[in-house]
Amino acid sequence: MFWILAAALTAITALAILSPLRRGRGGAAPAAAYDLRVYRDQLAEVERDLDRGVIGPDDAQRLRAEIGRKVLDADRRAALSAPAARGGRALWPAVALVAMLAGAVALYLREGVPGAPDMPLAERFAAADAAYRDRPSQAEAEAAAPARPAPDLSQADPEYLTMIDQLRDAVGRNPDDQQGLALLASNEMRLGNLAAARAAQQRLVDLRGDQADAVQLMQLATLMVDAAGGVVTPEAEAVLRRALTLDPTQPQARYLQGVLLIQNGRPDRAFPLWRGLLDEGPEGAPWIAPIRAAIQDLAWLAGDDEYRAPAPPAADLPGPDADALAAAEDLSPEDRARMIQDMVDRLQQRLATQGGSPEEWARLIAALAMLDQRDQATAILTEARQRFGSAPDALAPIERAATDAGLDG
Template sequence: MGFWITVAGLAIGVSAVLGLVLLRGRVGEAPPAAYDLQVYRDQLKEIERDTARGVIAAEDAERLRAEISRKVLAADAQLRQGGESGGQPRGAGVIMAGVIVAVIAGGGVLIYDRIGAPGYQDLPMAARIAASDAARAARLDQAAAEERFGPGETGVPEGTNEDYIRLIEQLRKTVAERPEDQQGLRFLVRSEAALGNLVAARQAQAQLIAVKGEAASAADYAMLADLMINASGGYVSSEAETALRAALERDGREPSSRFYLGLYMMQVDRPDAAFRLWETLLNESTPEAPWVPTIRAQIEELAGRAGVRYTLPPEQDAPNAPGPSAADIAAAQDMDPEAQQEMIRGMVAGLAQRLSTEGGTEQDWARLINAYGVLGEQDKAQEVWTEAQAVFADAPERLAVVRAAAASAGVAE
């Protein structure tokens, strides 16, 4: 209410001043013609002084006197005819005064209705931070978030190989019998996630972190947070926030944790903190990073909410990534599982050969490690990870991309 009273008072005051000027036909104590007359008289005096000093010739002075004298006569006539109103038509002044009031007051209300937030109370910074803190305190835990926002029971994806399902069931039994088997837990996390059982996957990942104890890495906690957030449909629960902060305590530059922490800040109404996280992450990320499209789609609006002037940088083209073509994918759909596996191994072998002879980007190395992890060839994934550490020894930021893939494949401790 205080805002509206202030705005209304300003609009009425400005409109009244402008309207009064139009109605009076003058802005000071004398009509406009009186000011003109005084100026012309001063000019005549200036001509006399310049003539006496020899600045202007006598014939030029005479011509200037005649011209200014005509202006004096015209201003004097206007002053006599207009009187105190300056000769301005009163009806036109009333109309213009009404137009000004309508434009200033009505236009201001219309603009605020379009781009403002009518009906909202004043929210000073202290009140906003307090509201954000209250939202954090009321954050749902993971189980409640999964129940409310999660996809629920997804079942086995259609077309899943029966042998693969039996293998997963056996893996579950093995892990249940040997709950401290880290290798089995890593396989179980990836397998459950591949089947869409995100709740089971995040439970297995939490168990793996508990088994590792103090040895758990930033990548381990980042994986846990990722599974939690996806299991709850994008909602960042209080436990997911804890996992994110645990990851960043171990590696302050862990990219997925910074992305999700920015998402969390948006959800608790702290666009300022979210913008700082996402702007830095976007500037440091390569174009093909999975979080880049999401950030680019939302960061300008986020900057506006944070009160920051921000211009989205031009989008860079991602380098062509090696992989199967559309024709390869179409052909693979008609293959039996053994042929599909053979085709995948062939493409992986081609990527490995290219990296060994020509080299590649950190994304290529991460892709190869992930591929070996999916194929269950941990020894080869370990060899690639060891080689990548030597290749990117002088580029820690690029090595971090490969390390995340190695941690996911279970070969980076």
């Protein structure tokens, strides 16, 4: 059936392309013949006007001569077009079209799957279920994941690194310290040490057992997905299910659930999930940017051709902006620095605990650089790149802020 439809569509397309050329093959001769008929009618009209006395003999003679010149010109054009028609004016276009069609068939035979049978929707769902069941384990996915470069800590604050080393020693001496494990996981992630962050978070969740909350489980699942090269493995999915059982509205867990469905060929189920997250917002949430970047294509894959993503609302970003900094100019230098530092600390704390939009991360980086806290700004830049590295559009404002602040790549 496929080949019959393909051949019919190819024939229709070829005829549509060649039809104008085929008509044009004799296009000059019919035009000249039409002109000749018109000019003969005009000569007859001149004779009738002369008989009725509408025009005189001199005018009639002048009109006959003028029309006669047009008749000779039309006759010459008709004679010149005849060899072109006989020579097959459409031959070369036809040859080019045949060559293109042959090339298309050859390309399909090489790159396509000519013998592939039709795949009804039920079979596609069955294939998606098979892919879901055949996912690699966490260990297999981590082994297959591309190696991550070691984080560049050359610009980090030495005192901060010393403090992290002390935290590592403290947790090593007391591996059941849940507060220490939570701090270690957060700071290792900030430094880009994802393997260490994942180990600390896993230990924390294991210690808490059934008391682990949805956010802690979601953070562990996120680190597992990162370690697996972006693949949501069965082990990571199990952690996500625990998180969603405790809090079905947990947005980042729902986002990763959508990633799982997309990876396993179920855009029809992922689209309503991500659409709901996009509608709920807030716009500054870290999962909104990657959803916005993919939702239109996801809608098409899900069969919703008419979906249009809602326009993002006007930005209303917390943290020190130009107006806030301008208002601080009236304060004393000490009060101004304290006010700006307080706004920066609040923004940094909120981003560390709740996440935020790329623009908020960019604002924090710019503010820290302005306060000459370049080591901290570099650490935040490293963490932001880890969070938004898979979405170039989301990373763009962060990179602009880093460039404007003069931070090294």
